[in-house]
Amino acid sequence: MEMNAGKLALPETVREFGFFVDGKWIAAGNRRVIERNSPAHDVPVTRITRCTVDDLNQAVRVARDAFNDRRWSGLSGADRATVLLRAAEGIRARAEELALLETLESGKGISQSRGEVLGAASIYEYAAGAARALHGETFNNLGDNLIGLVIREPIGVVGLITPWNFPFFILSERVPFILASGCTVVAKPSEVTSATTLVMAEILAEAGLPAGVFNVVTGAGSEIGQAMTEHDDIDMLSFTGSTAVGRRALLASAGNFKKLGLELGGKNPQIVFADADLNEAADGVVFGICFNAGQCCVSGSRLIVEKSVAVEFEKLLADKIARVRVGDPLDPNTQVGAIVTSQQNDTILSYIGRGMAEGARLVCGGGALETEKGQFIRPTVFADVRMDMAVAREEIFGPVLTISTFETFEEAIELANDTVYGLAASIWTKNLDKATSAFRRVQAGRVWVNTTIAGGPETPIGGFKQSGHGRETGIYGVEEYTEVKTVHIALGKRDLWV
Numbered sequence: 292m293e294m295n296a297g298k299l300a301l302p303e304t305v306r307e308f309g310f311f312v313d314g315k316w317i318a319a320g321n322r323r324v325i326e327r328n329s330p331a332h333d334v335p336v337t338r339i340t341r342c343t344v345d346d347l348n349q350a351v352r353v354a355r356d357a358f359n360d361r362r363w364s365g366l367s368g369a370d371r372a373t374v375l376l377r378a379a380e381g382i383r384a385r386a387e388e389l390a391l392l393e394t395l396e397s398g399k400g401i402s403q404s405r406g407e408v409l410g411a412a413s414i415y416e417y418a419a420g421a422a423r424a425l426h427g428e429t430f431n432n433l434g435d436n437l438i439g440l441v442i443r444e445p446i447g448v449v450g451l452i453t454p455w456n457f458p459f460f461i462l463s464e465r466v467p468f469i470l471a472s473g474c475t476v477v478a479k480p481s482e483v484t485s486a487t488t489l490v491m492a493e494i495l496a497e498a499g500l501p502a503g504v505f506n507v508v509t510g511a512g513s514e515i516g517q518a519m520t521e522h523d524d525i526d527m528l529s530f531t532g533s534t535a536v537g538r539r540a541l542l543a544s545a546g547n548f549k550k551l552g553l554e555l556g557g558k559n560p561q562i563v564f565a566d567a568d569l570n571e572a573a574d575g576v577v578f579g580i581c582f583n584a585g586q587c588c589v590s591g592s593r594l595i596v597e598k599s600v601a602v603e604f605e606k607l608l609a610d611k612i613a614r615v616r617v618g619d620p621l622d623p624n625t626q627v628g629a630i631v632t633s634q635q636n637d638t639i640l641s642y643i644g645r646g647m648a649e650g651a652r653l654v655c656g657g658g659a660l661e662t663e664k665g666q667f668i669r670p671t672v673f674a675d676v677r678m679d680m681a682v683a684r685e686e687i688f689g690p691v692l693t694i695s696t697f698e699t700f701e702e703a704i705e706l707a708n709d710t711v712y713g714l715a716a717s718i719w720t721k722n723l724d725k726a727t728s729a730f731r732r733v734q735a736g737r738v739w740v741n742t743t744i745a746g747g748p749e750t751p752i753g754g755f756k757q758s759g760h761g762r763e764t765g766i767y768g769v770e771e772y773t774e775v776k777t778v779h780i781a782l783g784k785r786d787l788w789v
Contacts, residue, residue: 418468684710
């Protein structure tokens with residue numbers, strides 16, 4: 292694997308994809324296709340198949356057959372681990388190809404894409420170990436004539452719907468753990484960022500994953516995604532996306548009472564106490580709102596700063612944001628790339644307009660970056676924000692930060708928890724007692740202290756409140772895709788009842 296250190300060139304041709312079912316590629320044929328333009332360059336880069344519900348049904352049948360005949364679930368954890376380790380090798384071998392596809396479709400900087408692809412490979416390596424570590428329990432306290440076993444079994448066919456903001460990394464926070472549990476998969480990536488999921492299907496097949504265990508159908512979420520949530524032969528659905536769509540998935544799942552794993556929206560607080568290292572905290576807050584152009588479910592979009600240092604901290608933020616490099620994602624020096632779609636671009640700009648209309652004070656940014664091609668938004672900061680403003684309450688999913696102030700610890704916690712969401716939070720302080728009290732009381736599935744958007748596959752991720760339920764990654768991420776079965780074994784002769 293060799294990374295290109297210079298600015299990359301756009302590909303000369305559009306890359307075309309079929310879809311992947313039962314271990315083989317299926318050409319688009321007479322099906323409609325979706326052409327994806329690079330959001331940074333306004334040129335077509337990929338073309339994917341718009342699958343039909345019949346295609347989905349076939350993929351589910353294939354996944355069901357693969358599960359029932361135990362070609363994967365019947366293997367040992369060691370054998371599954373071998374395939375996952377080979378998959379990690381395959382990702383590393385094709386890292387530059389994957390990173391370029393990710394950047395072309397999503398608009399994120401190539402350096403970020405490269406980091407995410409290599410990080411994804413390490414997730415597969417961790418999950419390989421988890422496949423061997425999955426275990427149950429024994430109860431040897433039921434008397435001499437009875438022993439109890441608690442065993443974990445794969446839940447069955449898993450439907451996986453992934454979003455456009457981290458198409459390869461979020462896929463990799465799900466798939467290796469689903470496979471480690473012994474389940475089979477039908478995946479549907481976002482229609483605007485499908486390429487890397489399709490390439491991953493090929494990598495898994497080459498790693499020795501049996502045909503039919505991992506299948507990919509592509510197309511519109513309103514059609515294929517909705518059909519997955521309603522499908523009676525899908526045992527569990529993992530969905531990552533907006534809370535609004537997650538709510539629809541929850542209602543649709545009632546048809547066969549399928550289990551749901553939901554990672555949804557966030558309006559995540561960054562609490563900065565006066566005793567924090569303000570320069571480091573400012574750097575973390577800027578990273579937290581600018582990473583992936585703010586199109587990140589755990590983006591630190593609400594700054595809650597102690598009033599005594601608010602003026603100083605605001606100046607630090609403005610200075611750092613002025614030095615953030617926004618531009619062509621094919622340039623390795625770019626820190627903030629393009630906004631993924633024109634619709635998302637319009638949504639972010641409309642929220643910036645609402646912030647101004649509602650009386651928030653614009654500190655910096657405030658609109659689009661003027662370029663010949665593509666869609667880019669300047670990182671934007673609003674101060675003097677009240678909690679009744681839309682920019683303070685609603686998930687914007689863009690590089691827009693709001694600032695509110697507090698005077699007491701209790702007020703900081705109250706502001707942090709004043710949201711329907713509970714996905715993530717960051718706390719900045721050098722006082723260990725204060726940090727501990729804060730992370731105990733903040734309602735969020737992930738809390739960072741003196742850092743943000745950090746960690747690895749060893750620990751679980753997921754949300755509180757309307758940010759979803761269930762947990763991914765870590766050993767919890769394997770257990771999420773299992774059913775728990777209790778077995779009682781009688782020993783010796785039975786005391787006859789009749």
